[in-house]
Amino acid sequence: MENLLLAIDPGTVDWSRAQFALTAIYHWLFVPLTLGLAVVMGIMETCYYRTRKEFWRTAARFWQRLFGINFAMGVATGIILEFEFGTNWSNYSWFVGDIFGAPLAIEGILAFFMESTFVAVMFFGWNKVSAGFHLASTWLTGLGATISAWWILVANAWMQYPIGCTFNPDTMRNEMTSFLDVALSPFAIDKFTHTVTSSWVLGAAFTVAVSCWYLLRKRHIELAKASIKVGAAVGLVASLLAGSTGHNSAYMVAQSQPMKLAAMEALYEGGNDQSLTAVAWVNPFDQPDYMKQTEPPMRIAVPNMLSVLATKDAHGYVPGVKDIIRGYKKADGTQEPSLKEKQERGRNAIQALKDYRAGKNKEANLKVLEKDMKYFGYGYIKDATQIVPFIPINFWSFRIMVGLGCLFIAVFALMLFIVYRKDITRFGWLQKVGIALIPLAYIASECGWLVAEFGRQPWTIQDMLPTWAAVSDLSSGGIAFTFFLFLVLFTAMLAVEVSIMCKQIKKGPEL
Template sequence: MDIVELSRLQFAATALYHFLFVPLTLGLSILLGIMETVYVMTGKQIWRDMTKFWGTLFGINFVMGVATGITMEFQFGTNWAYYSHYVGDVFGAPLAIEGLMAFFLEATFVGIFFFGWNRMSKVGHLVITWGLALGTNLSALWILIANGWMQYPVGSSFNAQTMRMEVTNFMDVVFNPVAQAKFVHTVSAGYVVGAVFVLAISAYYLARRRHVELAKRSMTVAAAFGLAASLSVVVLGDESGYVAGQNQKMKVAAIEAMWNTEPAPASFTVFGIPDMKTHTTKAEVKVPWVLGLIATRSVDKEVPGINNLVEAAKERIKSGIVAYDALDKLKRDRTNAELRKTFDAHVADLGYGLLLKKYRPDVQNATPAEIQAAANSTVPNVPVLFWSFRFMVGLGFYFILLFALAFYLSAKRKLDSSKLFLKAAFWTLPLPWIAAELGWIVAEYGRQPWVIDGVLPTSLAVSGTVAGNVLFSLLGFVVFYSTLLVADIYLLKKYIKLGPDETLGHKVGETLVAAE
């Protein structure tokens, strides 16, 4: 593996590890706010105990999330130095704001949440808890704004004088439609993770007849919140599909393994076996119209196929060659108005011209075979995207059914009477993490070969270091992050087994049961 592949693997590994902790933090933060709100409204001690118990598990996960997130930001300087140089003026602002949100706002609220119970009024502490939830979500917002810009680089332009991307309209960066769609979809997925976590652990308690009062109430909150969140994931996922259909057509075509443009409206492939060598999908099972409605929200607009998009990429690469040649000459003759006019006419395709750097240093002299190879490189790994997307969607519909059943049993006051449901709820515990990780694979793997879509190829973004250094640090990260993951699971398992009575130091629900 070369320096590019190793750098990609390292960032993917650290990102996937980090994203094991982030969604649970997002989901639990809102659930804590809901539980404490009920406590303030009713004054019942058990809701305070619920908030503190689930808050303990939240705190363990939050610490691990911070520890795994810090190193990711440093990688932009160590492994992706040219990327940081090329787009740092744009990418750095939302990343810096995210850091402020995470390490000042969010961390401050976390500290007050744990140490302010006996030092603040009920309402004051409730404000802190909701502030914690807000800070957690705002932290996610800014990192997803940065990531959304990588998917759809609006509000910026290339400056031929500085040879860098620069901000032209920061509000366009903030309100990037891709970033906004990613934010609501990702956050909703985090809510599902948190709801499944509470549902599964509560089912564990009910199946063993432990902490019944706390478990029933926790499961009821998780069922209602989880049902709303899982339905939101589907609806907001549709919005993400539409935005991708407008701005990332190759990603959509690869997800659907659609090699050639179909007559509008395009069909959705429920099942198939994509073949990268023959550019065909075998054993297809299609549902008419669905893809066209999702990707274009119309019945008369086409969804372009992979082969058609490759041909379009060839034309953009040829235009990019012109831009690159003009830029190269402008370095030596910066006052040449004709060169400037030529460059401005083709600058939108400069990134496509840079794809040729993988094949030869003198882009201007690229052969037709090299242009074809560069165009072919715009196709991501279709089977990976095809199956990742379908497993993710399948799990999403399963969560809706699970939460709907939990909500029904809660309404009928039969949560603890169905042993089969309690088992299913408990064994569902790892599935939302799998769905979340698959979502990130679809989002990030789907835009290859670009680190900034249409602007900067991944192969040019790496640092000028040696592969051995990256391999050494990759192995170090895997060992360190695996240790943190084991520690996180150990601590969560320890406090879950201890239960709220031992964790909080008093009998949870005892007063309530006696009163009833």
């Protein structure tokens, strides 16, 4: 922890962030498809269990094979991701390892073993166990994957909304005071529901796209039609749920991460009765001079909607970038300190901690820590530019995500209408749209994470620990080397998975 007070090579910070982002992005190519296909294959096997029609057994086994290929790749990238906390972010791991390590340990012990046990029964137990036990194993495999996601998202949510902990100056670590507060924080619940429902959308999009490819090739027509019915139904319900949970996410972000919301909206001057920007011209490659801006040019907005999303009141006050830097009065009447005051109180906390560790006037320094520890991270902030996220990425990623979410609702609803009321084989243009859902779903999913992670910069832990104080004392050259090594490795893994998946899709179900 003493290393937090040392100067860190900016290259080490940049390359550490780049390597973690690379690993997370590749990992997230596999995870949402795993969660989404788990629902699709579970529904299809349930249909087999209820009807005992061989058709549904064949369909379930086909989607389970694709699930299995993707599942294996996700496990491999996930393990590397967790190791990077110790190798590249050792100051972070030391500072909050008592809290952050708990959900990761539970994820590894409980959920992973649950998945590995039942996935074996699901793949190899078709003719060895009863139909009911096999169905339970299929659903429990998906449940295990979802529980894994729960604990990972609990850890991530705590970084965005630290709760249930206290700082111990004797050990120089944050220690957990309430496991339930960490595990069941409002931020964790909302992040989990939004992430999982959006993953179901991606799994549904994949199912519909593969089925549409079969229709275009005039192969496995009955399987394709049945899969579109299941996939489009899951996709429509999941898209609506993702929209609802996204609304809750906006409210949570407004309460605990106002700067992220301001960046998402390119909101420079806040106030009451704030409009939600539908579209505006924000240069995607250039950080604006936010202290001179009032609102982005060519802006089209929905009146009062941002106030509704952020405060649940059409006339509610929403702070902009300038307000957060200058300080503002919150809805409950309390005054949010200015950046300058937070920096001063953060430096007071850092100095008090140093003096306490040196044995100087411990009681007085403890009182300072109790008063100012919540602003500890601001002691490392030098100027306002460091606390403003890159606005263009947040602004456009949010709009791409929301826009594609609306598109998914329309396409899935149209797919359901046509597959039940018309002969879908006659709608070649719709089948091509269905195939396009795969890249669009991935773009929407990755955009969501860009908003979540870029929006909280510069914080590794919100208001507590900036990125440059969290990294390991490594050379930037060594991290750059492993970055490119991982890039080659992950790209090869992705190419292998795509190749195997394509071969299985071309082969089709085993009749």
